[in-house]
Amino acid sequence: MTLAKKKAMTAYVFLAFPLVFFVGVRFGPMLYAMIRSLTDWSLLRKTNQFIGFDNFKAVLTDPVFLKSLGNTLRYAIVGAPIVIALSLGIALLLNRIIHARGLFRLIYILPYITPMVAVSWVWRWMYQTPPMGILNAMFSALGLPAVEFLISPDQALYSILAVNIWVELGYCTTVFLAGIQTIPMDCVEAAKIDGASERQIFVRIILPLLMPITLFLMIMQGIQFLRIFTPIYNMSSQAMGGPLDSTKSAALYIYQMAFTKFEMGRASAASLVLFAIIMVVTLLQLRIFDKKANNQE
Amino acid sequence: MKRLKVLGMTLAATMLLAAQAVSAAPVTITYWQYFYQSKVDLMNDLIKQFEAKNPGIKVDQVTFPYESYNQKVAASIPAGEGPDVINLYSGWLPMYVKAEYIQPLPKSSFGASDMKANFYSFVSPAVNFGGKLYSAPTAVRTLALIWNKKLFKEAGLDPEKPPRTLDELADYARKLSKYDAQGNLIQAGLTMQPNGQGHNWIRDVLFRQFGAAPYDATGRKVTYATPQGIAAMQWYMDRIVKDKVGYPNFMTDDVTAFKAQKAAMTIDGSFRVATLKAMKDLDWGIAELPTHNGIKSNFASFWTNSIVSGVKGKQLDASVKFLQFLTSPEVMEQWLAKVGELPANPKIAAAHKDDPIINVFMKGLDYAHVTAFVDEAGQRNLFVDMIDEINLKGAKVEDVLKRTAVAEQKIFDDFWK
Numbered sequence: 001m002t003l004a005k006k007k008a009m010t011a012y013v014f015l016a017f018p019l020v021f022f023v024g025v026r027f028g029p030m031l032y033a034m035i036r037s038l039t040d041w042s043l044l045r046k047t048n049q050f051i052g053f054d055n056f057k058a059v060l061t062d063p064v065f066l067k068s069l070g071n072t073l074r075y076a077i078v079g080a081p082i083v084i085a086l087s088l089g090i091a092l093l094l095n096r097i098i099h100a101r102g103l104f105r106l107i108y109i110l111p112y113i114t115p116m117v118a119v120s121w122v123w124r125w126m127y128q129t130p131p132m133g134i135l136n137a138m139f140s141a142l143g144l145p146a147v148e149f150l151i152s153p154d155q156a157l158y159s160i161l162a163v164n165i166w167v168e169l170g171y172c173t174t175v176f177l178a179g180i181q182t183i184p185m186d187c188v189e190a191a192k193i194d195g196a197s198e199r200q201i202f203v204r205i206i207l208p209l210l211m212p213i214t215l216f217l218m219i220m221q222g223i224q225f226l227r228i229f230t231p232i233y234n235m236s237s238q239a240m241g242g243p244l245d246s247t248k249s250a251a252l253y254i255y256q257m258a259f260t261k262f263e264m265g266r267a268s269a270a271s272l273v274l275f276a277i278i279m280v281v282t283l284l285q286l287r288i289f290d291k292k293a294n295n296q297e
Numbered sequence: 298m299k300r301l302k303v304l305g306m307t308l309a310a311t312m313l314l315a316a317q318a319v320s321a322a323p324v325t326i327t328y329w330q331y332f333y334q335s336k337v338d339l340m341n342d343l344i345k346q347f348e349a350k351n352p353g354i355k356v357d358q359v360t361f362p363y364e365s366y367n368q369k370v371a372a373s374i375p376a377g378e379g380p381d382v383i384n385l386y387s388g389w390l391p392m393y394v395k396a397e398y399i400q401p402l403p404k405s406s407f408g409a410s411d412m413k414a415n416f417y418s419f420v421s422p423a424v425n426f427g428g429k430l431y432s433a434p435t436a437v438r439t440l441a442l443i444w445n446k447k448l449f450k451e452a453g454l455d456p457e458k459p460p461r462t463l464d465e466l467a468d469y470a471r472k473l474s475k476y477d478a479q480g481n482l483i484q485a486g487l488t489m490q491p492n493g494q495g496h497n498w499i500r501d502v503l504f505r506q507f508g509a510a511p512y513d514a515t516g517r518k519v520t521y522a523t524p525q526g527i528a529a530m531q532w533y534m535d536r537i538v539k540d541k542v543g544y545p546n547f548m549t550d551d552v553t554a555f556k557a558q559k560a561a562m563t564i565d566g567s568f569r570v571a572t573l574k575a576m577k578d579l580d581w582g583i584a585e586l587p588t589h590n591g592i593k594s595n596f597a598s599f600w601t602n603s604i605v606s607g608v609k610g611k612q613l614d615a616s617v618k619f620l621q622f623l624t625s626p627e628v629m630e631q632w633l634a635k636v637g638e639l640p641a642n643p644k645i646a647a648a649h650k651d652d653p654i655i656n657v658f659m660k661g662l663d664y665a666h667v668t669a670f671v672d673e674a675g676q677r678n679l680f681v682d683m684i685d686e687i688n689l690k691g692a693k694v695e696d697v698l699k700r701t702a703v704a705e706q707k708i709f710d711d712f713w714k
């Protein structure tokens with residue numbers, strides 16, 4: 001064996017471990033779920049029969065599942081763009097400041113490194129109606145009417161979404177900051193000498209150069225919001241995704257189907273539907289943004 | 298061929314010896330319950346007492362957090378990793394009996410007449426499926442009205458005189474409610490928490506007091522969608538919508554609100570007594586649930602012990618012995634003293650009727666009903682959603698109650714088909 005071959009062999013051996021992990025922990029269960037979605041498997045029944053696409057029919061005609069899908073899309077469509085836009089803005093501002101740089105960065109990353117369950121409960125208390133929540137105490141002191149937040153079917157979803165956006169800002173800002181620092185300063189300097197305005201520099205130089213990072217974050221955040229679970233589980237009363245299913249995401253629906261109703265087959269079908277949606281959305285994003293990124297070059 | 302024969306004989310002899318060794322070794326059985334500190338501590342004590350009396354038997358206690366307990370049970374038993382003896386909520390029994398997770402108790406040890414003689418009358422129908430008894434409780438629980446004496450005094454009410462009727466309850470609740478300058482409720486006169494004990498209070502108390510039976514005698518048919526049922530629901534909703542004395546999730550939930558002294562009255566179970574007793578600065582009283590139209594009613598439930606399917610032979614004998622121990626008068630006494638839950642045997646409970654708190658619950662047990670839940674979480678949620686729809690979306694009580702009845706009937710029909 002030549003040295004090159006030996007080196008390649010070593011690489012393959014090392015790569016094999018993650019592969020085993022991936023097959024065993026990711027693909028295996030996924031395939032298993034696909035098979036199970038075609039059966040009437042329930043933890044409470046001994047039978048385990050093949051029933052074709054009945055589970056898919058059942059979940060796709062279940063108004064609660066459809067509502068949870070609608071909610072999920074709302075989380076993603078509203079949440080992801082706001083996170084990206086805000087974190088880009090914050091990253092640009094953070095890049096400008098000279099004093100207490102580290103402190104500011106720490107402040108923005110803190111929510112992200114705090115456990116989501118703790119974040120959710122703190123916000124749940126802050127959102128409470130009088131006499132408990134600090135937000136309403138502030139409104140009350142200013143003579144403003146109380147805001148219902150989590151107990152209103154119209155506001156609860158956005159209240160939860162706001163918390164998730166706040167948490168994700170830390171991550172996205174950090175990634176954008178790293179991206180901004182890779183932009184070659186001579187490009188910007190040259191543009192400045194040529195008389196480009198701040199706006200032109202931002203639109204013509206910084207934004208295009210950040211395109212790959214934006215694409216990456218858009219996809220990651222899209223997936224993140226489409227799988228949203230923890231804040232809803234912890235911020236809605238008894239983890240039900242209420243009031244009136246107004247905050248229930250598809251992931252929470254799947255969890256409840258599997259672990260409170262014990263209908264594993266149906267839960268598998270619902271999770272495959274969610275999987276398909278995430279897949280389509282991600283592919284669409286790749287297509288659209290990739291084209292844009294290529295056009296700009 | 299000869300060698301094979303020798304091998305076979307050796308094998309048979311080894312197995313015989315092994316079997317004998319097993320019979321001499323102590324039998325170990327596993328007991329599951331959810332984690333509740335005082336219950337776990339007491340159970341460790343009880344196991345020691347039981348093992349001292351039954352030298353051949355060892356008991357392992359395993360506990361899980363309450364939130365994931367039902368989930369753990371459902372996932373483990375079919376996988377054959379479950380316990381021998383298990384503690385289950387009465388509302389879960391139909392589900393686990395239908396799934397054949399638990400086995401009928403042997404008639405020789407737990408006969409129908411023993412059940413009638415040694416347990417409150419509502420226990421037997423709740424553990425009887427197809428003429429077989431599947432479970433036996435140590436303790437039972439029921440509801441009562443609990444009030445904050447300090448807040449009564451502040452509102453100019455006699456702290457020793459709780460409301461006796463629903464009309465009085467509504468009147469007191471109005472007097473005990475406080476609002477800020479913007480009109481926000483800052484002290485609830487009465488907790489209105491359907492996902493706590495509220496849905497049970499509506500189901501088995503309010504409906505009956507307004508003249509509607511919640512279910513028929515089989516417990517499989519919903520019968521509350523009547524003018525009387527609507528009147529009961531209307532009474533409940535008027536407290537939230539018209540009187541504004543409380544609303545769902547005020548201060549996150551009813552227990553938090555009452556403990557923080559931000560709710561003056563609440564309807565809660567006997568299991569809450571230990572928690573309230575531990576709060577030194579809380580001055581509270583307890584009384585039977587208010588009556589209406591002269592009708593008394595209450596809701597009872599219990600955590601109960603069953604033997605898992607597939608347990609047989611020596612394991613089964615040991616499990617039955619342990620179950621008999623758990624439902625014995627001596628254990629009920631200890632359970633009352635250490636956990637604070639009421640003995641499932643009315644005779645044992647009667648011996649404590651001088652304790653004012655126990656007395657209130659004992660009286661309640663005399664006229665209590667048990668709901669034959671088939672999907673406790675699902676059925677509870679229907680009531681939670683019903684109240685949210687009326688309160689938050691302005692839906693009509695009559696329409697939503699009828700829809701809820703249909704939905705709950707569907708849960709029954711799907712289960713019993």
